[in-house]
Amino acid sequence: MTAFTSNNAGTPAVSATGTDGADGIDASSDFAVGVNAFSGTSIGVNANSNSGTGVAAGSQTGTGVAAGSQTGIGVAAISGSGTAVYADCESGIGVHAVGGGANAAFPVPISQVAVFAEGGPNDAIYATSDTGTAVIASSNGLAVQARGIVGVTASGSTGPGVNATSISGIAVEGSSQTGPGVQGSSLTSTGVSGITESGFGVTANGGSKGIALLVIGKLEVQGNSVGSVTMAAATKTVTVSNAAATANSLIFLTPLEDPKAFLWIGARSAGSFTIDASTALPAAVTIGFLIIN
Secondary structure: OOOOOOHHHHHHOOOOOOOOOOOOOOOOOOOOOEEEEOOOOOOOEEEEEEEEEEEEEEEEOOOOEEEEEOOOOEEEEEEEOOEEEEEEEOOOOEEEEOOOOOOOOOOOOOOOEEEEEEOOOOOOOOOOOOOOOOOOEEEOOOOEEEEEEOEEEOOOOOOOOOOOOOOOOOOEEOOOEEEOEEEEEEOOOOOOOOOOOOOOOOOOOOEEEEOOOOOOOOOOOOOEEEEEEEEOOOOOEEEEEOOOOOOOOOOEEEOOOOOOOOOEEEEOOOOOEEEEEEOOOOOOOOEEEEOOO
16 A cells, blocks of 8 residues: 655645546445545545546445545535536445534435435535526425425525426425424515416315414405406396306305395306395495305
């Protein structure tokens, strides 16, 4: 074994450069660590590539790269147009990152995963992007699954706090034993937004004993489900055309003036309903309505 040392701040102990497509450093091991790097206060591994991969590490059952630093960065990888870090493990963990004051878990609570990050009292993963997406998650099953006191907390300055897509499963699922499963907040816009073309924008299920929907503060309903109509004087009925109405809709009425008569829903059908009065109105009355399906 040959040991390389350096006591000059600007001179590395080992420096390797590959040109014309050659690798900078190739390291392999049968049963141990391919590359083991440690630094007290600086960077354990610093790798830079213009168009290739900064760090490429593979292992069948062990560790591709083990890098540690007490107060600095374990691995710093930079690539101009290629991949900064590429880690391949056939049956274990692709990347195991420990930081933020955490002590490495032993035994590891998961046997097979692409990235396992431990943050201890601080953040496990911190991702930033100037104009692109900081974190992209896609899966045929669960794209993002989060558990904790708060399942997911996300904020966006001008765009979505969380943007997740799934082909056939759940795009975002959050579960918590004592806190919110998913929490969204915004200073001036919508905290949580659900949009669908033909299904339900937001589904709230309270089960057999829970509350499906709890609203704290003001409640605002927009669209066809809310509106108003004027019943003319000397009439006893008015027909309201509304796309939200069905034959089984629950329709609530709120007269904005005293109608001097009893009002009720006379008929319901797809796309319309009628409001009837017990006697001809002495004056025109504006009637607000709310349609619930």
